[in-house]
Amino acid sequence: xxxxxVSTILTGLKVLxxxxxxxxxxxGMMLADMGAEVVKLEVPGRGDDSRxxxxxxxxxxxxxxxxxxxxxxxxxxLKTEKGRAIFKEILPHFDILLENFRPGVMEKMGLGYKDxxxxxxxxxxxxxxxxxxxxxxxxxxxxDIIGQAVGGLMSTTGWPGGEPTRTGxxxxxxxxxxxxxxxxxxxxxxxxxxxxxxKVDIALVDSVVSALDFLPQWYFTTGKVPERKGNMxxxxxxxxxxxxxxxxxxIACGNDxxxxxxxxxxxxxxxxxxxxxxxxxxxxxxxxxxKQLIEEWASDKKADDIVRMLTDHGCPxxxxxxxxxxxxxxxxxxxxxxxxEVESPKIGTMHLTGSVFKFTNGHTGEYTAAPELGExxxxxxxxxxxxxxxxxxxxxxxxxx
Amino acid sequence: xxxxxVSTILTGLKVLxxxxxxxxxxxGMMLADMGAEVVKLEVPGRGDDSRxxxxxxxxxxxxxxxxxxxxxxxxxxLKTEKGRAIFKEILPHFDILLENFRPGVMEKMGLGYKDxxxxxxxxxxxxxxxxxxxxxxxxxxxxDIIGQAVGGLMSTTGWPGGEPTRTGxxxxxxxxxxxxxxxxxxxxxxxxxxxxxxKVDIALVDSVVSALDFLPQWYFTTGKVPERKGNMxxxxxxxxxxxxxxxxxxIACGNDxxxxxxxxxxxxxxxxxxxxxxxxxxxxxxxxxxKQLIEEWASDKKADDIVRMLTDHGCPxxxxxxxxxxxxxxxxxxxxxxxxEVESPKIGTMHLTGSVFKFTNGHTGEYTAAPELGExxxxxxxxxxxxxxxxxxxxxxxxxx
Numbered sequence: 001x002x003x004x005x006v007s008t009i010l011t012g013l014k015v016l017x018x019x020x021x022x023x024x025x026x027x028g029m030m031l032a033d034m035g036a037e038v039v040k041l042e043v044p045g046r047g048d049d050s051r052x053x054x055x056x057x058x059x060x061x062x063x064x065x066x067x068x069x070x071x072x073x074x075x076x077x078l079k080t081e082k083g084r085a086i087f088k089e090i091l092p093h094f095d096i097l098l099e100n101f102r103p104g105v106m107e108k109m110g111l112g113y114k115d116x117x118x119x120x121x122x123x124x125x126x127x128x129x130x131x132x133x134x135x136x137x138x139x140x141x142x143x144d145i146i147g148q149a150v151g152g153l154m155s156t157t158g159w160p161g162g163e164p165t166r167t168g169x170x171x172x173x174x175x176x177x178x179x180x181x182x183x184x185x186x187x188x189x190x191x192x193x194x195x196x197x198x199k200v201d202i203a204l205v206d207s208v209v210s211a212l213d214f215l216p217q218w219y220f221t222t223g224k225v226p227e228r229k230g231n232m233x234x235x236x237x238x239x240x241x242x243x244x245x246x247x248x249x250x251i252a253c254g255n256d257x258x259x260x261x262x263x264x265x266x267x268x269x270x271x272x273x274x275x276x277x278x279x280x281x282x283x284x285x286x287x288x289x290x291k292q293l294i295e296e297w298a299s300d301k302k303a304d305d306i307v308r309m310l311t312d313h314g315c316p317x318x319x320x321x322x323x324x325x326x327x328x329x330x331x332x333x334x335x336x337x338x339x340x341e342v343e344s345p346k347i348g349t350m351h352l353t354g355s356v357f358k359f360t361n362g363h364t365g366e367y368t369a370a371p372e373l374g375e376x377x378x379x380x381x382x383x384x385x386x387x388x389x390x391x392x393x394x395x396x397x398x399x400x401x
Numbered sequence: 402x403x404x405x406x407v408s409t410i411l412t413g414l415k416v417l418x419x420x421x422x423x424x425x426x427x428x429g430m431m432l433a434d435m436g437a438e439v440v441k442l443e444v445p446g447r448g449d450d451s452r453x454x455x456x457x458x459x460x461x462x463x464x465x466x467x468x469x470x471x472x473x474x475x476x477x478x479l480k481t482e483k484g485r486a487i488f489k490e491i492l493p494h495f496d497i498l499l500e501n502f503r504p505g506v507m508e509k510m511g512l513g514y515k516d517x518x519x520x521x522x523x524x525x526x527x528x529x530x531x532x533x534x535x536x537x538x539x540x541x542x543x544x545d546i547i548g549q550a551v552g553g554l555m556s557t558t559g560w561p562g563g564e565p566t567r568t569g570x571x572x573x574x575x576x577x578x579x580x581x582x583x584x585x586x587x588x589x590x591x592x593x594x595x596x597x598x599x600k601v602d603i604a605l606v607d608s609v610v611s612a613l614d615f616l617p618q619w620y621f622t623t624g625k626v627p628e629r630k631g632n633m634x635x636x637x638x639x640x641x642x643x644x645x646x647x648x649x650x651x652i653a654c655g656n657d658x659x660x661x662x663x664x665x666x667x668x669x670x671x672x673x674x675x676x677x678x679x680x681x682x683x684x685x686x687x688x689x690x691x692k693q694l695i696e697e698w699a700s701d702k703k704a705d706d707i708v709r710m711l712t713d714h715g716c717p718x719x720x721x722x723x724x725x726x727x728x729x730x731x732x733x734x735x736x737x738x739x740x741x742e743v744e745s746p747k748i749g750t751m752h753l754t755g756s757v758f759k760f761t762n763g764h765t766g767e768y769t770a771a772p773e774l775g776e777x778x779x780x781x782x783x784x785x786x787x788x789x790x791x792x793x794x795x796x797x798x799x800x801x802x
Contacts, residue, residue: 156569168557
């Protein structure tokens with residue numbers, strides 16, 4: 001269906017995706033959603049660990065389906081010499097290699113970038129790891145929660161007096177997958193001019209640090225260590241959450257004009273000239289008074305009504321959507337197709353999260369389910385390397401594919 | 402300096418960046434860090450609102466400096482017919498246009514994608530907005546906190562029984578800037594084959610929904626609405642924060658082998674065969690007992706010592722770094738250069754956040770400070786459009802540039 005945001009923007013790009021679980025597969029997913037041919041390289045017999053991660057539908061992992069839709073799957077056992085030889089034979093048929101092993105693992109197998117660029121000088125080698133391929137912590141294992149903790153996101157998310165807080169979703173992984181995608185696309189653009197490939201080395205921790213926005217600059221300019229401030233943001237006020245009778249709502253008021261709208265809606269135009277609220281800076285200094293003022297007014301009103309009153313007058317406001325509301329929202333699902341139904345012969349109709357990339361001229365198509373483990377091994381070894389059935393049977397028997 | 406991660410990967414790419422504040426400028430920043438020529442188009446006299454946002458150093462905004470380093474600045478008043486004519490004259494000299502106006506604003510000025518592709522068929526038009534350029538909510542204003550609230554991040558971040566929680570940094574803006582970058586680089590790759598440009602329409606809300614990881618799939622498979630779970634993650638346990646005597650620490654234990662290490666370090670090998678802890682799933686079901694076990698053991702120990710004991714035995718663990726610790730860390734700063742010193746004639750030495758993109762073959766160079774408002778207007782109008790001094794003086798006098 002034309003409206004489902006699978007595009008042909010990257011048709012022609014060939015990607016060998018050795019990554020597991022989330023960060024790397026999210027990169028491969030975006031490329032596949034945009035039409036690249038993404039071939040997942042998995043361990044024979046077991047495959048990506050995330051094939052066994054919940055949530056399950058008909059016994060199959062929807063986490064795996066989510067991050068691996070639109071891809072192919074081949075299996076090669078890289079712990080065998082023969083397997084590594086096949087890997088080197090097949091690699092030159094791809095533009096891009098993605099891996100998320102601990103730094104040094106590829107080198108130990110003789111498959112590091114320095115080895116591979118000799119047999120494929122145009123290779124774009126995209127690596128994602130917890131701490132990156134250089135530096136004193138490079139050998140430490142990196143999981144999302146460690147990226148969020150060491151990269152500063154947890155120390156700045158949460159409530160005054162409360163615990164450091166990770167985001168519900170695996171944000172360090174997501175940010176790293178996005179950065180990996182940018183890195184390899186940029187290197188691919190460069191290659192089209194020079195013919196030469198490159199390696200890009202993305203770290204979870206770096207990705208989180210880069211996402212800290214202006215918080216480090218507060219530390220550098222004031223010497224004060226940014227703390228957890230709940231839903232406040234040090235650039236404007238009222239730009240926060242507030243409690244209505246039934247639920248929490250958001251006001252995002254970034255300037256004087258919008259604050260005047262807030263006072264009007266509250267029926268408190270008597271405060272228009274109050275020196276405590278004259279500028280954004282003075283409002284930030286008196287944020288507790290403003291919060292109290294708004295919450296007293298809101299205490300006998302429904303959040304949805306409040307949001308309507310504010311937005312009707314032009315002040316940005318919203319309620320906090322839970323996943324159920326998002327999953328049925330006419331804009332998010334109906335128009336933007338951020339959830340899509342994808343058919344799988346084994347699982348039936350799955351609900352996966354859709355692509356963010358809406359192009360005007362990018363032709364669109366259907367999502368396809370993630371592949372069975374090794375579903376495309378024979379096809380690729382036959383088509384790319386001219387292996388015959390006898391050879392393929394022997395490789396299978398020897399547990400190499 | 403060669404180690405500071407400014408590269409020449411995208412040298413040759415020409416970007417006209419009309420975006421303001423964070424989401425769009427973060428995209429332009431990444432492109433400029435990788436060597437693209439990024440020219441910021443600002444309003445004469447005032448410029449990007451974020452020039453007036455804290456934190457300040459010598460009266461100048463470091464938020465502006467952070468997201469606009471390595472760029473140029475030109476000013477054109479698009480509210481005048483003459484200004485719009487100059488815009489149309491200069492546009493074909495650029496590959497990419499970035500804008501983050503409310504949907505429809507560019508069209509009202511006669512500068513929508515449909516207008517611009519007529520005069521520049523190869524144009525890559527990158528738009529970022531709160532809700533996107535289509536759908537019933539497209540006219541609602543989008544700020545980061547609204548993206549986080551409507552996109553589901555706030556409802557799934559925070560503590561059981563507590564309030565929905567936004568991340569400290571403006572994560573919806575950051576995610577959107579990353580997606581915008583991926584969209585325009587992909588369209589650029591496509592253009593190199595077809596000669597034809599494209600428009601990519603990125604929404605804050607879409608970007609947050611796409612970053613929800615597997616949480617929506619839990620809803621779709623179980624019908625249960627994902628709630629705030631503090632630092633737990635529904636894929637593994639113990640994968641959480643714990644309190645030591647002095648501060649919070651993280652254990653990221655994703656499988657049975659690592660859990661055996663945890664029990665060994667705790668001196669509780671008597672629990673190795675306890676059926677409550679045999680599988681990851683049973684550990685998730687008994688997470689409260691495991692948390693209590695670990696925190697009782699940790700209550701008289703320092704977090705740094707605990708982390709050393711665990712990591713020495715091969716179990717991923719860390720403390721939660723605050724911004725001060727990150728700012729002086731030998732790996733994050735010393736090796737990965739995630740904070741860099743940038744010189745500005747007006748401000749002196751600034752500490753900005755460095756680029757995540759570490760290439761092997763990408764030549765590296767120095768960061769340069771963000772431009773003064775309109776610093777490069779005359780240079781660009783002279784070089785690209787052959788305007789002479791008389792004409793430029795008149796345009797200045799008429800407040801058009």
